[in-house]
Amino acid sequence: MLTFTPINENTAEEVGRYYSLCPYRISDYSLGLKMMWRYMLDSEYTVSHGCFVVRSKIRGRYAFDYPFPVEENADILAALSDMADFCSENFLPFEFSAVPREFVHVILERYPNVETRTFRNYSDYLYAAEDFIHFSGKRYAGQRNHVKKFHAKYPDACFRALTSEDEPLIHAFRERFTEEFHKNSYGAKNELERAWRMLRYVGSPLFRCGGYVLNGELISFCLAEKCGDTLVDHIEKALPDYEGIYPAMVQEFAARFAADVKYINREDDAGDHGLRTSKTQYQPIEILDKYSVKVKNELYHVEKIPELETERLVLDAITEEDIPAYNRLCLDDERNRYWGYDYRRDCENPDEEYFYLDQKKDFGSSTAMNFAVRLDGTFIGEVILYHFDFRGGAEIGIRLLPEYEGHGYAGEAYRGACDYALYGIGMYEVRGKCYRENQKSQNMLAGVMRPAGEDETYYYFRRTV
The missing domain is CATH 3.40.630.30 (Gcn5-related N-acetyltransferase (GNAT))
Known part of the structure; x- marks a missing residue:
């Protein structure tokens, strides 16, 4: 019988090590997302047959992430059997959330009665790290122009890594950004509050943090996490008064922190029209669909x-x-x-x-x-x-x-x-x-x-x- 341990501050280091091995490139398979939305997800983890197994509350009922290998000779099919047995023994529905497209067929072939669905608003945007580092070619002409304008207008702006010693700078940035934040939807406001709660991890070896500083003031902030061959960008915030700050931040953060990965995941757009337009303009190499799967009896x-x-x-x-x-x-x-x-x-x-x-x-x-x-x-x-x-x-x-x-x-x-x-x-x-x-x-x-x-x-x- 599987025994689960909560994902929280006490287990973050161990969980982070497991997620650093994850090959799935989807943002849901990251410590940052589990911690950022912990109040809602109540995520728990265990290891079964060499696979990392996580279950989280989705709309009030537990669903599993798809297991991934963290040890040699890991057996995903055996882990799936343990997960099914856990649900059976505890009289629980057997459901999955955020299953990568390439593994849906494994569930379909293994279980005779399955219902699947995907929702575009929750699909992640995946980019080639090299594309962001260089912004080369015609397709990135717009981004290059914005970056040039930013550096021409603010030549003293300097990008640097952020540590726990930068807490005063980060606090001042948070205060100003919140004051100038004009989105009124509950989702946007909730996401912002969740993002600020992640500031406690600035300086942690589990995450990579950086931003532009101008005249002693932090004007952008980014926090990301390396999961397998992918850098998952959990937070990207910048003061809108500085023209070109977002593409400049995206490029410089990639140059500084994405040299050891192949891909960058900038998460989903949550159905926000502006975010979808922006993330599409950065030329994703793939839209990563995530599947909800109900295994029925x-x-x-x-x-x-x-x-x-x-x-x-x-x-x-x-x-x-x-x-x-x-x-x-x-x-x-x-x-x-x-x-x-x-x-x-x-x-x-x-x-x-x-x-x-x-x-x-x-x-x-x-x-x-x-x-x-x-x-x-x-x-x-x-x-x-x-x-x-x-x-x-x-x-x-x-x-x-x-x-x-x-x-x-x-x-x-x-x-x-x-x-x-x-x-x-x-x-x-x-x-x-x-x-x-x-x-x-x-x-x-x-x-x-x-x-x-x-x-x-x-x-x-x-x-x-």
Whole structure:
């Protein structure tokens, strides 16, 4: 099971080292972006099979970045399996954010039920570092002219690296820039506030900072981060009173800090018309699309829990009328011992509706389907279809109230759930397991499925079509 660590000031150095190895050239795969938007993303990381794995909150729900190798013999497919297992075990949607275009096919080929989308406003602009250093050729004639005008008009302007000792200069620049900032949209104002929070990293070896100084005043500021062969520009700000300052800053920053990279990423334009025009005029060699990917299981197509009939039983949705009996089942420590789950891990003192609402939530998020098992209309237990592997397989579990054991109801209900999973919603495989000491469950599973191995804790079973 994956264990995640928050990305924050305490882990920034380690996370920065990992991102310095990232080959993807997309700004989302950088320490700067994770820290700049930390309040919203709540990003966490781990390492799986030699790959760096990050998950962040996108519109309130966690999604993974695509894993990238940080160790020799890294195995991205194995890391993807761990990520899927993490979501399955924790009843979470399996989703990705900012997947590079060239890796979308890996997900599509691996998982049978996938939804993808991309949004132009979030696409990054990628440039050749050499182009910015030299501004050569006709396509950069406009930029060269602006740079010449800037140097002719402000011959004493000097570009230099910035360190923590320049805090007074940077503070004064921030104050003046904010005073002259005229964009009123929430997005623009929020981005500016996020940018200022990154000033704490000026002088850090994790970032490269520089700007033009004129007459003792800082008139431009840029902060960037090297990720693989790409320099990701997180912040580019300049006082608009100085004609030509932006192209002059872009060129000089590249000359000073981009000699050891092939590419420069100037991030997205967030749908801002002026930014899109400006970033396009700098002649990007590629617009880097980022894909949101939802890996779905078979429950995504099920609108409501069906009613299934077996010889003696009915399987259908758990209702509010079942709450007293359902609570007795869920609170039974003997049942939970073999169920393999202690509710106290999630809720020490559940209220009357806790278990009912929890299973309802799981079905609403398409992570599990809980059936009531009924005998002549009476609730006698539950069957759950869960732990979807997103590749056509899932696990089935069953538990009955103690007074209904020993009559073959468990096997009958279990077989009905298996048939529904395989033939009703088109799964390829269903799995079951039981503790080695649970002889009754072992006999029941053996009557419905085929043995699929064992370990020190469980006997495993499976059934396929």
